[in-house]
Amino acid sequence: GAATRDRLRIAIQKSGRLAEPARKLLAACGLSWRESRDKLFCYGESLPVDLLLVRDDDIPGLIADGVCDLGVVGRNELDEQAGARAQVGLPQAYRELRGLGFGQCRLMLAVPEDWDWTGPAQLRGRGLRIATSYPSILSRWLQEQQIDAQVVELSGSVEIAPRLGTAELICDLVSSGATLKANQLKPVETLLESEAVLAGPVGGFDDARAALAQMLLRRMDGVLQVRE
Ligand code: PRT
Ligand code: ZN
Known part of the structure; x- marks a missing residue:
């Protein structure tokens, strides 16, 4: 169980194939951050949505542990770690919310x-x-x-x-x-x-993050539809 928070935290790849397209997609959704390209954390300015810049392999675990609320990660990585969790008897902690149309x-x-x-x-x-x-x-x-x-x-x-x-x-x-x-x-x-996907917790949110996530998903659907 994650602590109550009133800001949404999204994990994306720090550098690599998904880093730039993930940032561009989130920017197209109206998000902006106090620039800190080389650091681990980007503070959201236009909305209370922050970024955590990490290795792609870490993203499923960060969501499972509630450290991050959402993540942009390859379906390959998400499925692999879900399978590994299942093999050792851990419950499913995250799920794919949207296919993002890049990183195929x-x-x-x-x-x-x-x-x-x-x-x-x-x-x-x-x-x-x-x-x-x-x-x-x-x-x-x-x-x-x-x-x-x-x-x-x-x-x-x-x-x-x-x-x-x-x-x-x-x-x-x-x-x-x-x-x-x-x-x-x-x-x-x-x-x-495989492609890049937006991943989130199985359970959803029960605080201010619920409305933020809902708004982000609605905007993302709009952006993805135009891109098709
Ligand atoms: O540092 P970090 O751990 O975050 O980065 P990483 O090196 O693990 O990941 P990265 O940036 O290489 O890949 C991130 C994600 O991009 C992957 O998890 C996939 O979802 C997606 N992706 C898309 C790919 C490829 N295409 C891809 N071609 N990931 C890796 N490759 C590699 C593949 O493993 C092989 O070595 O590219 C090589 C094959 O490419 P082709 O074009 O020669 O077929
Ligand atoms: Zn990796």
Whole structure:
């Protein structure tokens, strides 16, 4: 349970792919801040809506802990952490409120270029290793597909795992496909269609933040509709 607050706090990525488009979207919703581009906190001026600039990986946890009220984060990160929470018996603490139409990518299974791909069934009973930064989403998919592969969790540089001999396959985010190609891999299955999303707590708010969040969502819907 978060403490009562009369200002809304939104977590966005400090730097990286989602940082600039998240700021632009919120600015288009009429928000402005006392400028502090390199700091962690931006104080809202036009409305009592503040920004917390963080690593994208931290955003789901910040919402779960009530440190932030809303967050702009990739669906891939949100789903992965929701799955990880569920696996250790934690209740769902956040949910996707809106798809935001930027940061699009796919979480895909990729195999060596020279494989003839006939489908997921091809992976059964071969004791394969799959490198990924998304172990929970991958494990769920493998279970659905009844594939008994081993998940090798890596925090980065997943695409070089096959060359290093730490895994035969990878499961990673793909946008242009250039990274896979450069590593002699090809995408074969989509596990998740991702984009940046606005995330919020499952329970909503019971103080002044409720009206602020409602107004922000209404404005955001207007902005997103015009952009379509
Ligand atoms: O510092 P911080 O932890 O905040 O940043 P980060 O490095 O974890 O995140 P960042 O900025 O790289 O990505 C933030 C979010 O952008 C991701 O969680 C996705 O929701 C989204 N996104 C969209 C992507 C991509 N496209 C993407 N292509 N995130 C990563 N990639 C990587 C991918 O992992 C692979 O290494 O780009 C490479 C593939 O790109 P292509 O174009 O070669 O296919
Ligand atoms: Zn990250």
